[in-house]
Amino acid sequence: MQPFLFREFSYLCERIKATSKKLEKVDILSSYLKNLDKNTIQIVSRFLSGMIFPKGSDKEVYIGYSTLIDLILEISSRNKREFEKFYLKYGDLGSTAEELFSHKSLLPVVRRELTLIGVYQEFDKMASIKGKKAVEGRKSILRGLLLDASPIEAKYLIKILIGELRIGLTEGLVEESIAKAFNYKLKEIKKAQLVTGDIGITALLAFEKRIHEAKLKPLQPLSYMLADSMPSANDIEQYYKKELYAEFKYDGIRVQAHKFDDKLAIYSRKLEDITNDFPEILEELKKINHDFILDGEIVPFKDDAPLPFNELQRRLRRKEIDHKILNEVPVALFIYDILYLDGKVLLDEPLFERRKILESLAFGNSIKISFMKKVKSANEIEELFDLSKKIGYEGLVLKDPSSPYTPGKRGKKWVKLKKELDTLDVVIVAAEYGHGKRAGLYSDYTFAVRDDNNLRVIGKAYSGLTDDEIIDMTNRLKNLALEDHGSMLIVKPKIVLEVAFDSIQKSDRHDSGYALRFPRIKRIRYDKGPMDIDSLDKVRKIYQTQHGKEKY
Numbered sequence: 001m002q003p004f005l006f007r008e009f010s011y012l013c014e015r016i017k018a019t020s021k022k023l024e025k026v027d028i029l030s031s032y033l034k035n036l037d038k039n040t041i042q043i044v045s046r047f048l049s050g051m052i053f054p055k056g057s058d059k060e061v062y063i064g065y066s067t068l069i070d071l072i073l074e075i076s077s078r079n080k081r082e083f084e085k086f087y088l089k090y091g092d093l094g095s096t097a098e099e100l101f102s103h104k105s106l107l108p109v110v111r112r113e114l115t116l117i118g119v120y121q122e123f124d125k126m127a128s129i130k131g132k133k134a135v136e137g138r139k140s141i142l143r144g145l146l147l148d149a150s151p152i153e154a155k156y157l158i159k160i161l162i163g164e165l166r167i168g169l170t171e172g173l174v175e176e177s178i179a180k181a182f183n184y185k186l187k188e189i190k191k192a193q194l195v196t197g198d199i200g201i202t203a204l205l206a207f208e209k210r211i212h213e214a215k216l217k218p219l220q221p222l223s224y225m226l227a228d229s230m231p232s233a234n235d236i237e238q239y240y241k242k243e244l245y246a247e248f249k250y251d252g253i254r255v256q257a258h259k260f261d262d263k264l265a266i267y268s269r270k271l272e273d274i275t276n277d278f279p280e281i282l283e284e285l286k287k288i289n290h291d292f293i294l295d296g297e298i299v300p301f302k303d304d305a306p307l308p309f310n311e312l313q314r315r316l317r318r319k320e321i322d323h324k325i326l327n328e329v330p331v332a333l334f335i336y337d338i339l340y341l342d343g344k345v346l347l348d349e350p351l352f353e354r355r356k357i358l359e360s361l362a363f364g365n366s367i368k369i370s371f372m373k374k375v376k377s378a379n380e381i382e383e384l385f386d387l388s389k390k391i392g393y394e395g396l397v398l399k400d401p402s403s404p405y406t407p408g409k410r411g412k413k414w415v416k417l418k419k420e421l422d423t424l425d426v427v428i429v430a431a432e433y434g435h436g437k438r439a440g441l442y443s444d445y446t447f448a449v450r451d452d453n454n455l456r457v458i459g460k461a462y463s464g465l466t467d468d469e470i471i472d473m474t475n476r477l478k479n480l481a482l483e484d485h486g487s488m489l490i491v492k493p494k495i496v497l498e499v500a501f502d503s504i505q506k507s508d509r510h511d512s513g514y515a516l517r518f519p520r521i522k523r524i525r526y527d528k529g530p531m532d533i534d535s536l537d538k539v540r541k542i543y544q545t546q547h548g549k550e551k552y
Helices: 006-018 022-032 038-048 065-076 080-090 091-104 118-126 133-148 151-162 171-181 188-196 199-207 233-240 281-287 309-313 323-328 351-359 378-391 467-479 536-545
Strands: 226-229 244-249 253-260 263-267 291-302 331-341 367-369 372-375 395-399 410-417 426-435 442-451 454-461 481-484 489-491 496-500 503-506 514-517 521-522
Touching: 006 022, 006 038, 022 038, 022 171, 022 226, 022 367, 022 378, 038 171, 065 091, 065 133, 065 151, 065 481, 080 091, 080 309, 118 133, 118 151, 118 199, 118 426, 171 188, 171 199, 171 496, 188 199, 199 244, 226 244, 233 410, 233 514, 244 378, 244 496, 253 281, 253 331, 263 291, 281 331, 281 351, 281 367, 281 378, 291 309, 309 521, 331 351, 367 410, 372 378, 426 481, 442 467, 442 536, 454 536, 467 481, 467 489, 503 536, 514 521, 514 536
Parallel strands: 226 410, 331 367
Antiparallel strands: 244 372, 244 395, 253 263, 253 291, 291 331, 395 410, 426 442, 426 489, 426 496, 442 454, 481 489, 496 521, 503 514
């Protein structure tokens, strides 16, 4: 059989990019998908959705921008000034490489033809390299790929690696293309995608005419059900006019815990495998004699009380979790939902039934079932809110007892009450040097919120981080640099911050049309990615609430 060439995939991307018509993009992609095989359709679907490996995989290709730029300069034999000229022209690393590779200085002795499976296998090798020589090992493999690549192939190799395809194709359009290619209704594909959590698996099931077999399985993470916000207990009482479940809003990181036979995994909000970060939770999960998928929150917890979230930051992103950090920052897993138990999928069961099942299970010391109490009146909600804050939690989450678990959806089946003006999760898009002792460090951060597929700047903050966090942030931002303007970097939108503020104002200073008044950084959200940031619509709602215009 003719191998599926990476060159043809690159031409496909160019054709999709060349049209602004969504239906035409779907036509082009669906025609291409029809002719793939069961291996390449998974690879293509993931590549086009901005990922390399399945969601939930612990694999990642760690290649920094500085390494990519070094390789582009080495292979093209161009200087930094020429690179910057073309980068400013295109604003895109892949397109810059395509331009500079049009006259390659270095060429392989024997050029191999790049195939989709071959490229994926090389990426897999890069992700598997660990240890002190990992950077050079990954660089060596990528050097080989780029030497063999034509200019257009180099363009898309780099775009896939940095997760910035920029061809006007969303995961939603990939779903539409899969539906059209294999004669399914879009809602069938979307339903499958919600439970598989991975576009590659969904595409394979459609290809094999098995979309009806899509089902929730342990060790296959799915999107989380999310809560909307309401500003007061009175609003909540008036909106629902019925009995609700009230739970403490825990100040930790949202996780899914999965077990199947003797295999266990803990997945983050970004559906990344973080199992090894919490060995004490893992040991307690092993003792549960069931297969399961649990939804909950890992909280820094000591002497029967929560610790500040910043303490948990010390546990995250460590290469090694030793006894010292385990003793200094112990954690507990608070479980508030169960999605799967011993072969039975529980998503469509009402919350009150899921809760009964959860409470029938036995857990160890580091695993606790979330506090829950039935409430109906605003006074009852206020009393529990005050208790939550007194204990050291963030507020309350109110849940409709009849609600099914709807992966990936935010709505008023669950609502948060934080009472004070809400915080926003934003992503850094630019950074500037600080002053005084922060001179030479990137300590002033411009940040944005989501507006459909675009990012809109909403403000700038420079307070809230420790000196150590600023040093670490400076190093991370340098590796994410897209443009270097001396004292300011334009960066790839990867780092999520939670910011607090006094109010929101209308402003023509930012392209969002709004500005935060006195923003300050509450924390770096290592557990969240750009897909988790708040929307411009939420900003508008907070603004309207300030002015008494919001109605529920």
